[in-house]
Amino acid sequence: MSGTQRADARRNYARVLAVAADEVAAHGAGASLEQIARTAGVGSATVRRHFPTRRALLEAVSRQRIEALCVRALDLINNRDSRGALVDWLSEVVAYCVTARGLAEALAYDGDVHKNSCSAALEDAAAPLLQRAAQDGMVSKDLTVEDLITFAVGIALATAHYPDPAAQADRLFRLAVAGLSPAMTR
The missing domain is CATH 1.10.10 (Arc Repressor Mutant, subunit A)
Structure with a gap:
């Protein structure tokens, strides 16, 4: 050529x-x-x-946003509140998924996670945040980054057709993070 x-x-x-x-x-x-x-x-x-494939197109379109989320995870790693850092980062993932049409679909697992470069990059970036929060006893030790990505994607997909998907996604995210007990926060 x-x-x-x-x-x-x-x-x-x-x-x-x-x-x-x-x-x-x-x-x-x-x-x-x-x-x-x-x-x-x-x-x-x-x-x-x-x-x-359509997924390859969505991944390419989403690459810049994914890179920003990876950088954000690095920025949060030394936060004194390891759970807060993880929750803040995950909240940003949910917000990106909701506002960047097609990103949730690009992140959705299709049975072959290793061929999904968007999810793989986020998993690599989030692993230290999750590991630190688990070591600090701030989140369950059996929680995986794949669980977190699936959670974020699920919220984004579930709220996509609401009149204000970003507000609804944030509300559901906060509810899930806080749990059902009114005494629990963030």
């Missing part, structure tokens, strides 16, 4: 990704691959060559 063709392929990839981000923001995970191709000015085969 010549340098020009590689440059064209890189430009096509960038153009398709930018259009896909707009389409996913507007239409969610079900954004039309054909519409993405038309808007990007490429053939549908080009879209499929760069993104062989």
